Amino acid sequence: MFFLCALSNSILNAFDQECSDSIRELQLSSMKMFVCPGTAERGKLIHVLRELALIDRDEEAANVCQWNGVECNADGIIESITWYSKDASNCSIQWLPPTIRNLDMRGVSFDIRNLDTRRLPRNVQICIFEMSDIQGTIELRTLPNGLEVLNMEENQISGTVNLTRLPASMCRISMARNQIKKAIVSNSLLPCGLTIADFYQPCARVSVVCLDSKVVDQRVKVDLQRIKFNDERDMSTEIL
Numbered sequence: 001m002f003f004l005c006a007l008s009n010s011i012l013n014a015f016d017q018e019c020s021d022s023i024r025e026l027q028l029s030s031m032k033m034f035v036c037p038g039t040a041e042r043g044k045l046i047h048v049l050r051e052l053a054l055i056d057r058d059e060e061a062a063n064v065c066q067w068n069g070v071e072c073n074a075d076g077i078i079e080s081i082t083w084y085s086k087d088a089s090n091c092s093i094q095w096l097p098p099t100i101r102n103l104d105m106r107g108v109s110f111d112i113r114n115l116d117t118r119r120l121p122r123n124v125q126i127c128i129f130e131m132s133d134i135q136g137t138i139e140l141r142t143l144p145n146g147l148e149v150l151n152m153e154e155n156q157i158s159g160t161v162n163l164t165r166l167p168a169s170m171c172r173i174s175m176a177r178n179q180i181k182k183a184i185v186s187n188s189l190l191p192c193g194l195t196i197a198d199f200y201q202p203c204a205r206v207s208v209v210c211l212d213s214k215v216v217d218q219r220v221k222v223d224l225q226r227i228k229f230n231d232e233r234d235m236s237t238e239i240l
Contacts, residue, residue, distance in 0.1 A: 020075045027078050027097040031064045034095035035088075052086050071102075083108050089133075094119040104128045115157075118142045125169075130154060140173075141165035153177050153198075163197060163220070164189050164211070174198040185220055186211040194219055 036048045042061070049055045054067045065072035071080035078097050085107040093110070096103070100121040106128055114136035120127060122144045128151040137159040143150065143166065150173045157178040163185045166173070170191045176198045183199050183206050190197075197220045199206050206222040 020077070023099070024076050027099065028062070028064055030095050030097045031067075031070075031078070033092065035091055037090070037092045037095065048090075052083075052088070054083075081105075096121050098122045100124055102126045105132055106130045107132070109133045112136075114138070116142075117144075120144055125149070127151070138175075143167050143170075145169070148172070150174070160184065161199065166191055166194070168192075170194055172196055176200040177202055179203065180206055182207045182209065183220065183222065184209050184211065185216055187213050187217040190217055190219065196221060 032045055035052065035054070036045045046055070046058050046061050049061055049067070054069065055061055056068070060066040064070055064078060065076055069081055069083045070078060071082075073079050077099050079099060080102040081096075081100060082102070082104040084104075086109070088105070088108045089111040091110065093112070094116075098121045101123055103121060103124050103126065107130070110129070110132050112132075112134045115134055115138045117139050120143070123146060124144050125146055126149045127144075127147060128149070130151050131154045132152075134152065134155040134157060136157065138152070138157050138161065140161055140163060145167050146169050147167045148169050148171045150170070152175045154177045155175075157175060157180060159180065160182040161175065161180055161184070163183060166189075168191050171193050172195055174196070178201060180199055180201055181204070185208060187210060199220070199222050201222075208216050208220065208222055210216045
């Protein structure tokens with residue numbers, strides 16, 4: 001019996017190791033396609049990584065966990081990407097690995113029109129695309145289920161946003177300083193843990209349509225207020 005248990009554990013460990021190896025290979029391919037879509041040429045990849053200041057040595061290109069701003073867990077699986085102020089106009093977010101939990105692209109310039117939120121990493125919890133030159137409309141009803149923080153301030157997002165099917169885990173959403181015209185809200189469907197949904201637009205006040213009440217939930221903000229966010233990971237806010 002002891003021998004069978006030991007053998008089973010060995011097989012499971014080998015299977016887990018094989019799965020981890022496969023995941024690492026897939027995420028390397030995925031990240032290559034993210035930064036350099038359409039080509040697998042090593043020289044081109046290294047050139048792009050150098051331009052984006054993501055590697056310091058050419059040999060680091062083969063290990064995404066060594067790329068600047070990329071954090072992996074003990075098994076070498078990507079969990080966090082933090083990049084600031086880069087020109088990522090040729091990058092394609094649909095290739096980001098689904099294992100990412102923290103995605104901070106503050107000041108990273110993308111060429112994105114009508115962001116398809118179904119292409120965001122499905123495990124992401126904190127997602128920041130502040131000042132990222134994102135244009136067009138955005139669908140908030142197809143966000144990743146475990147998303148807690150969404151910061152898309154100071155882009156060029158326009159049209160109507162729908163807050164009737166936000167993730168139950170959502171704590172904070174900020175889309176201030178865009179070009180949003182209208183917000184559709186159902187007070188009863190807002191996540192219980194939501195602290196604030198900031199939609200202040202500098203050029204024109206957002207029109208809010210509430211489907212189940214004459215008064216919009218006070219957590220939905222469309223007026224200019226001094227809102228202090230204590231920390232991206234600290235969900236608390238203060239209205240000053």
